[in-house]
Each structure stands twice: as structure tokens, then as C-alpha cells.
Amino acid sequence: MSEGSKVSMEVEMEDKKRPYRAIQPGEILKEELDARGWTQGDFAEITGKPLQSINAIIAGKKTIIPETAILFSETLGTSPEFWLNLEDSYRKDKG
Numbered sequence: 441m442s443e444g445s446k447v448s449m450e451v452e453m454e455d456k457k458r459p460y461r462a463i464q465p466g467e468i469l470k471e472e473l474d475a476r477g478w479t480q481g482d483f484a485e486i487t488g489k490p491l492q493s494i495n496a497i498i499a500g501k502k503t504i505i506p507e508t509a510i511l512f513s514e515t516l517g518t519s520p521e522f523w524l525n526l527e528d529s530y531r532k533d534k535g
Contacts, residue, residue: 462526462530462532463529463530464530465497465523465526465527466499467498480495480498483515486515487511487512487515489511504523504526506524508523509521509522509523509527
């Protein structure tokens with residue numbers, strides 16, 4: 441087996457071990473806002489977070505911290521752990 445084939449095989453095996461990709465929390469947030477018919481501006485106003493922060497979270501440029509997770513959970517009817525677990529999984533998967 442050539443070295444290139446071996447590397448390719450290892451990559452394939454690694455892909456099979458991880459059948460999912462962690463979802464960026466901003467994707468979930470955007471879907472939730474869309475489902476409610478809310479703009480990012482609406483959500484920023486409701487939560488009291490700056491629009492730039494909401495936009496950065498949706499774009500994956502800013503992490504969700506505990507205080508933000510609490511605001512999101514209160515506004516969207518989820519738990520803070522939901523948002524923190526999404527963030528943690530995404531960051532771990534991203535490496």
C-alpha cells in the first residue's frame with residue numbers, strides 16, 4: 441500500500457468515526473429567528489444585545505457565553521445549557 445493510499449484510508453476511517461458535524465450555534469439561532477419571522481434587529485431589541493453581537497454570533501465570529509445563553513433561553517423558551525452545549529460541541533469539533 442502506498443503512503444498516499446494509507447493516508448486516504450485513514451481519513452476515510454476518521455470520517456466514519458464521526459458521522460456528524462457539530463452545527464454552528466448561529467445556524468440554529470438564524471433558523472429559529474426565521475421560523476418566528478423575526479429579524480436580527482428584532483431579536484437584538486428583545487434581548488437587549490447589540491445588533492452587531494447577534495450578527496457576529498449568527499456568522500460564527502462570536503461565541504455564546506453563559507450570560508448570552510441565559511438571554512437566548514429566556515427569549516426562545518429553551519435552556520441556557522442548550523446554547524452552551526451547542527457552542528461547546530461546535531468549538532470542539534472545529535478544533
